[in-house]
Amino acid sequence: MTTNRGLLTAVAVPLLLLGACARPGVAGEAGAPGSAAPVTESTTADPATIVLRVEYRGGFVPAETIPSRLPQFSIYADGRAVTEGPVTLIYPGPALPNLQEIKLSEAQVKQLTADAVAAGVRSGTDFGTPGVADIPSTRISVVTAGGEQSVEVMALSEARPDDTSLTAAQKTARTKLSDFVKSLHDLFAEAASPAAKPYQAERVAVLAAPYQDNGDGLSGAPVKWPAADLPGAFLNQELRINCLTVEGAAKDEVLALAAKGNERTPWESAGKKWQIKFRPLLPDEKECADLRRQA
Structure with a gap:
């Protein structure tokens, strides 16, 4: 379905x-x-x-x-x-x-x-x-x-x-x-x-927040984050939304790992666990700041 x-x-x-x-x-x-x-x-x-x-x-x-x-x-x-x-x-x-x-x-x-x-x-x-x-x-x-x-x-x-x-x-x-x-x-x-x-993005925005285990046992094993340390800079400080972009070889490695996980997968970076939303950037988008138009 x-x-x-x-x-x-x-x-x-x-x-x-x-x-x-x-x-x-x-x-x-x-x-x-x-x-x-x-x-x-x-x-x-x-x-x-x-x-x-x-x-x-x-x-x-x-x-x-x-x-x-x-x-x-x-x-x-x-x-x-x-x-x-x-x-x-x-x-x-x-x-x-x-x-x-x-x-x-x-x-x-x-x-x-x-x-x-x-x-x-x-x-x-x-x-x-x-x-x-x-x-x-x-x-x-x-x-x-x-x-x-x-x-x-x-x-x-x-x-x-x-x-x-x-x-x-x-x-x-x-x-x-x-x-x-x-x-x-x-x-x-x-x-x-x-x-x-499938759309092939040149860059992917990574929206990270501290990981919270809801106890359902469906998150899977933590995955080591392969790119620049999470969580990135604030996109929205009031809502504590952080964002960074990945591109090139780092993007390809990130996408390969993400394809094996799910939306609840915990990612380990800088000694902490993070929850990630992946947002491929569209042809007219170049950086995290371009996502602010959604608000």
Whole structure:
């Protein structure tokens, strides 16, 4: 059985309310409402530049998991598209996320940016605020010839059809946007030429916290950490989240060991045991600081 890794994590650990951090229903942050024309051709020259991204923000999830949360979809100017694939429904789960990559043609990238704008990813689109709480918002951004457009919609797929907090027009707008996100899922599910392949990150962020044995006996034997001493510098001092990056030969050694462990595996470094969340950095991310956008 498979499931989304983010949902599995959410039910496996105690939760901390972060919903107040989200900005539900915010549309078109790139300009004043209605000011941007739905121009759809990307003009970016950097192949590692994002042209389309879908990601969760906020929600009732553990605060310490926010920096390691992966976008649902990241599509780049050179046609690379990355998403997190399904994982086996087991506990403890695998240490490494199942990131998958496909390559899109230039025509497909242009069509997707056009479809995003047509689906409402532009300034002034009104998605309303449904009568639900503690649900992550979905942020979708697209880069067009007219600049970046973004929307952030609370409970995009979770609002009830009969929710009286939403007008008929808002429900229609939400349905159109939900259908667009579904089309991205279908794109990866149906990719066959070429088929999806595992994403190979150049760098991996390592989010470390002191290890706590919960007594379930499922953690396995401690593993000696092979790279720079944990835990690294503070990414979020208030939440005691530390982070360092590994690359090159050290990254390869770390990933080989992590592939044999699970998300509860204790890692030994600097005379202490550590719990690690591995977050492969995406093509537009270079260091731990880039993960702060998740908050």
